[in-house]
Amino acid sequence: MSKTDAELLMERETRVRHGPVDLDVFGYTLQPGRSHIEADRFLLRTADGLSFHYRKGEGITISRRPGADCSEEQLWLNGSVYSAVACINGFVPIHASAVTHAGHVFAFTGPSGAGKSTLIAALGQRRLPMFCDDTLVLDLSDPDRIICLPGHKRLKLTADALELTGIEAGEKVGQDIDKYYASAVAGDVASPMPLAELLFLEQGASASIESLSGSERFMRTQDDHYTAHLFAGARQLDRAAQFAHRVRLARQIAMSRLVRPWDRERFHEGVELAARHVLAEKRL
Amino acid sequence: MTIIRKLTANFTEADVDDEIILMRLDNGELLSLTDTGAATWRLIDGRRDRRALVDALAAEYAADDGKIAREIGHLLRQLKEAGLIAES
Numbered sequence: 001m002s003k004t005d006a007e008l009l010m011e012r013e014t015r016v017r018h019g020p021v022d023l024d025v026f027g028y029t030l031q032p033g034r035s036h037i038e039a040d041r042f043l044l045r046t047a048d049g050l051s052f053h054y055r056k057g058e059g060i061t062i063s064r065r066p067g068a069d070c071s072e073e074q075l076w077l078n079g080s081v082y083s084a085v086a087c088i089n090g091f092v093p094i095h096a097s098a099v100t101h102a103g104h105v106f107a108f109t110g111p112s113g114a115g116k117s118t119l120i121a122a123l124g125q126r127r128l129p130m131f132c133d134d135t136l137v138l139d140l141s142d143p144d145r146i147i148c149l150p151g152h153k154r155l156k157l158t159a160d161a162l163e164l165t166g167i168e169a170g171e172k173v174g175q176d177i178d179k180y181y182a183s184a185v186a187g188d189v190a191s192p193m194p195l196a197e198l199l200f201l202e203q204g205a206s207a208s209i210e211s212l213s214g215s216e217r218f219m220r221t222q223d224d225h226y227t228a229h230l231f232a233g234a235r236q237l238d239r240a241a242q243f244a245h246r247v248r249l250a251r252q253i254a255m256s257r258l259v260r261p262w263d264r265e266r267f268h269e270g271v272e273l274a275a276r277h278v279l280a281e282k283r284l
Numbered sequence: 285m286t287i288i289r290k291l292t293a294n295f296t297e298a299d300v301d302d303e304i305i306l307m308r309l310d311n312g313e314l315l316s317l318t319d320t321g322a323a324t325w326r327l328i329d330g331r332r333d334r335r336a337l338v339d340a341l342a343a344e345y346a347a348d349d350g351k352i353a354r355e356i357g358h359l360l361r362q363l364k365e366a367g368l369i370a371e372s
Contacts, residue, residue: 214302214303219314239309240309244298
């Protein structure tokens with residue numbers, strides 16, 4: 001199947017080369033552990049000696065300080081840098097992991113540690129293919145529907161999550177990161193698909209799924225502070241335009257709250273409920 | 285007769301499902317209106333006064349005038365304080 005314009009654009013814009021990165025490109029020296037996004041440019045300097053610069057049309061340049069932890073390079077590229085490139089090119093990144101069923105994407109979001117990747121891994125064991133882990137990019141170019149662009153295909157799981165799901169560990173994500181790459185048991189999907197639903201992972205006494213009302217959905221469009229900040233920085237929308245953008249997301253994205261007990265022994269309850277919910281989708 | 289009108293330069297609004305979301309343009313403050321609040325907002329057309337709003341809403345909800353008047357009074361006070369409506 002041939003790639004869409006959006007996929008080709010992201011492929012072209014995320015090409016990488018290694019070389020010097022100007023840390024003063026925004027008129028001041030960017031400090032370690034900071035990033036800056038503005039219009040067509042993004043700069044990120046990690047605390048561990050890696051620097052990333054992206055400019056629209058020029059791709060990504062990576063600079064490594066001698067002794068920098070190179071294993072983390074891919075992690076930054078597939079996370080913050082990928083999200084920034086998406087924003088600058090008019091896409092909307094969400095901090096979410098997703099599976100597919102019946103030609104649609106079901107995405108699960110929540111703060112770091114909420115169990116997004118673990119849930120996706122467990123849903124793979126229920127034959128639901130993975131769509132992405134950690135970063136979901138939305139293409140809003142069609143005014144009538146929201147399309148998800150296929151993302152990075154390696155799960156990143158903690159030792160605890162590997163034990164919980166019984167999935168085999170691959171290489172370590174980074175020297176100082178207690179996560180391991182793993183493959184999705186049910187495989188993955190590499191073509192764009194419409195978004196069926198965005199589910200927010202929450203903790204509670206028992207497993208339940210509840211649809212969110214209009215204003216709740218509107219408020220949730222700002223839940224992901226980091227990507228919302230990136231989008232606002234890249235698009236430089238005024239207040240009214242940001243409002244219109246959030247209204248569109250709230251109108252076009254079905255959203256629910258997936259509540260699960262935060263207890264290892266009852267982990268399967270949330271997984272079973274999520275699997276039943278996704279498998280009930282009949283659209284193609 | 286004191287007419288109630290929206291100060292349209294001060295806010296932007298959108299319907300999401302049955303709810304109305306209003307945002308003040310000066311500070312980004314959000315207000316969500318549901319049920320009778322949303323119905324009242326839709327009835328504010330620059331021609332009605334408080335009495336006309338109460339009558340229209342009481343007819344729509346088949347509810348007691350006194351209760352509706354209290355609810356509308358509370359909402360109008362809130363909208364006025366936020367600079368979203370004026371009475372003149």
